[in-house]
Amino acid sequence: MTDAMTADLAGRPIRVGLDVGGTKIDAVAVDPSGDIIARRRRPTGWGEDAVVASIVDVITDLAVDGGFASTAVGTVGVGIPGLVDADTGRVLHAVNLGVESLDLSERASAIVGAPVRVENDVKAAALGAAALRGIEGSMAYLNLGTGVAAGIVVDGAIWRGSRGTAGEVGHLSVDPNGRVCGCGQRGCIETFCGGGALARAWGRPGALPVRDILDAAESGDPTATALRADLFHGAAAAVRALVLSADVERVIIGGGLTALGDRLFTGIRGALRTGAEASPFMRSLQLDDRIELLPDGSPAAAFGAAIVGATTPSKEIVPHG
Amino acid sequence: MTDAMTADLAGRPIRVGLDVGGTKIDAVAVDPSGDIIARRRRPTGWGEDAVVASIVDVITDLAVDGGFASTAVGTVGVGIPGLVDADTGRVLHAVNLGVESLDLSERASAIVGAPVRVENDVKAAALGAAALRGIEGSMAYLNLGTGVAAGIVVDGAIWRGSRGTAGEVGHLSVDPNGRVCGCGQRGCIETFCGGGALARAWGRPGALPVRDILDAAESGDPTATALRADLFHGAAAAVRALVLSADVERVIIGGGLTALGDRLFTGIRGALRTGAEASPFMRSLQLDDRIELLPDGSPAAAFGAAIVGATTPSKEIVPHG
Numbered sequence: 189m190t191d192a193m194t195a196d197l198a199g200r201p202i203r204v205g206l207d208v209g210g211t212k213i214d215a216v217a218v219d220p221s222g223d224i225i226a227r228r229r230r231p232t233g234w235g236e237d238a239v240v241a242s243i244v245d246v247i248t249d250l251a252v253d254g255g256f257a258s259t260a261v262g263t264v265g266v267g268i269p270g271l272v273d274a275d276t277g278r279v280l281h282a283v284n285l286g287v288e289s290l291d292l293s294e295r296a297s298a299i300v301g302a303p304v305r306v307e308n309d310v311k312a313a314a315l316g317a318a319a320l321r322g323i324e325g326s327m328a329y330l331n332l333g334t335g336v337a338a339g340i341v342v343d344g345a346i347w348r349g350s351r352g353t354a355g356e357v358g359h360l361s362v363d364p365n366g367r368v369c370g371c372g373q374r375g376c377i378e379t380f381c382g383g384g385a386l387a388r389a390w391g392r393p394g395a396l397p398v399r400d401i402l403d404a405a406e407s408g409d410p411t412a413t414a415l416r417a418d419l420f421h422g423a424a425a426a427v428r429a430l431v432l433s434a435d436v437e438r439v440i441i442g443g444g445l446t447a448l449g450d451r452l453f454t455g456i457r458g459a460l461r462t463g464a465e466a467s468p469f470m471r472s473l474q475l476d477d478r479i480e481l482l483p484d485g486s487p488a489a490a491f492g493a494a495i496v497g498a499t500t501p502s503k504e505i506v507p508h509g
Numbered sequence: 510m511t512d513a514m515t516a517d518l519a520g521r522p523i524r525v526g527l528d529v530g531g532t533k534i535d536a537v538a539v540d541p542s543g544d545i546i547a548r549r550r551r552p553t554g555w556g557e558d559a560v561v562a563s564i565v566d567v568i569t570d571l572a573v574d575g576g577f578a579s580t581a582v583g584t585v586g587v588g589i590p591g592l593v594d595a596d597t598g599r600v601l602h603a604v605n606l607g608v609e610s611l612d613l614s615e616r617a618s619a620i621v622g623a624p625v626r627v628e629n630d631v632k633a634a635a636l637g638a639a640a641l642r643g644i645e646g647s648m649a650y651l652n653l654g655t656g657v658a659a660g661i662v663v664d665g666a667i668w669r670g671s672r673g674t675a676g677e678v679g680h681l682s683v684d685p686n687g688r689v690c691g692c693g694q695r696g697c698i699e700t701f702c703g704g705g706a707l708a709r710a711w712g713r714p715g716a717l718p719v720r721d722i723l724d725a726a727e728s729g730d731p732t733a734t735a736l737r738a739d740l741f742h743g744a745a746a747a748v749r750a751l752v753l754s755a756d757v758e759r760v761i762i763g764g765g766l767t768a769l770g771d772r773l774f775t776g777i778r779g780a781l782r783t784g785a786e787a788s789p790f791m792r793s794l795q796l797d798d799r800i801e802l803l804p805d806g807s808p809a810a811a812f813g814a815a816i817v818g819a820t821t822p823s824k825e826i827v828p829h830g
Binding site for chain 1: 668670681686693694750757787789794
């Protein structure tokens with residue numbers, strides 16, 4: 189828990205955090221001691237007005253669930269996909285939400301009556317995962333969902349890098365002959381272990397195609413077996429990239445693919461161990477011991493958004509000069 | 510220039526920095542205003558005693574060249590390959606120097622009569638390159654020599670990561686069917702753009718085999734043409750890995766291969782541009798504008814070592830608790 193988060197605002201002690209995804213919003217209310225006192229999920233609206241409305245609605249629902257007045261909400265933090273300007277709270281090109289350009293911070297705070305801070309969803313989730321797991325040094329949150337991206341947290345703060353692309357390991361190419369990625373390159377890590385890329389390569393309908401792939405692989409289907417190997421290989425490559433560049437101490441794996449549970453974790457760990465067998469250098473890194481899997485349904489992303497909301501940006505505490 | 514470096518020690522104003530390589534030591538003397546007032550190169554001795562002796566000798570030579578007394582040397586910093594414990598100044602497994610285990614800091618400071626700090630050579634060079642280029646935000650120094658490794662500097666300080674492997678992008682695999690690397694993996698970035706790996710693949714004798722490769726490629730030799738493409742492809746992959754993980758603002762390329770000069774720079778920039786043609790995302794990163802090449806013979810590594818020597822480690826200014 190950050191110091192900023194434990195600070196009480198007179199009469200407005202509740203911190204709200206929302207993880208806004210393409211299909212649903214996951215929202216939590218956090219009390220001054222850092223405990224989640226209410227949690228609510230609801231479908232995300234489509235388009236700018238509907239996104240704002242669903243954010244406002246879920247906060248109202250949360251207050252009912254948590255037994256607090258809406259006026260007790262001191263801060264709101266929102267994690268959302270797309271290009272986010274964390275300073276202004278503006279969201280651009282969130283294509284999965286039907287949002288082209290939205291002054292989310294300004295519009296939502298006018299209705300909610302509390303400051304609303306906005307952050308990229310993966311970066312917010314990284315902050316939440318680090319806090320929930322009690323990681324104090326450096327860590328990366330590797331999000332395996334439709335796409336693949338990581339957020340890096342160092343000493344409790346998001347590591348942004350110079351232009352906001354820190355942790356974008358999904359678009360490192362690891363095979364010049366690999367599948368073409370949505371980004372235009374070939375063999376990106378995301379083409380190996382992104383849920384979207386795997387579903388396209390599998391080509392059969394299903395609620396969670398990657399689960400179907402694992403099931404079919406266990407039944408001996410050769411296409412599924414190859415795709416399963418790709419999944420584990422790609423995720424292992426992402427872990428290696430994060431450690432061999434930023435050298436984070438731990439890599440926490442989250443995102444939609446965590447619904448696969450232990451099969452995912454065991455597979456990635458196995459790929460890391462296989463890679464280490466051939467290389468004393470890789471073995472010395474002990475990567476298989478440095479990964480963790482978030483439990484399916486973990487509130488890390490919403491909790492991280494609550495931390496974002498509760499954190500005073502450094503620019504506000506620097507005197508104007 | 511760091512604040513620590515400009516501070517004068519009463520009567521001992523000279524900062525000495527040494528870059529200890531497998532064949533030669535490059536040494537500089539830096540005055541309190543940060544100017545290099547003397548520079549000397551000499552062969553490196555082989556084995557522990559000879560390495561210490563050559564360090565002591567080159568400092569004596571520097572004093573003669575710079576017109577200062579040996580007793581005017583306030584601090585000494587040494588950049589050296591191998592496993593370096595920057596806290597204790599101990600060097601392990603510097604195989605190119607015939608050093609298995611050496612308490613370099615303790616032994617050298619006893620003779621020189623000034624504190625001697627020791628740092629990994631690439632990390633020290635990164636610090637020097639950032640200072641010489643006046644880079645204040647984040648940067649990586651990508652060393653293309655016999656091997657390939659990078660050092661990351663953020664806000665004027667070495668970014669170590671959790672276990673000292675930050676910047677080790679040379680051992681990221683970017684081709685599952687690539688050449689076997691000395692580290693045991695296949696298709697590591699170092700197998701594409703490391704001078705040692707390229708020389709082995711080329712297989713013909715020569716003082717600077719990579720120059721021979723470029724010359725032969727320009728004459729149409731197909732093997733050389735393929736290896737030249739590997740060189741530029743591998744270095745571009747290293748730049749991408751550094752930006753898509755740590756998101757450094759700039760990548761400064763140094764190391765022995767900078768003797769190739771503009772042919773190297775133009776080739777790497779071309780590979781980055783070709784990669785960006787296919788990908789709007791990569792294009793948005795403007796990687797071709799974010800790289801620089803150190804001039805051949807740059808004193809960056811020795812200058813960085815002088816900064817290392819002049820910098821008080823943070824652990825010494827933290828009260829014991």
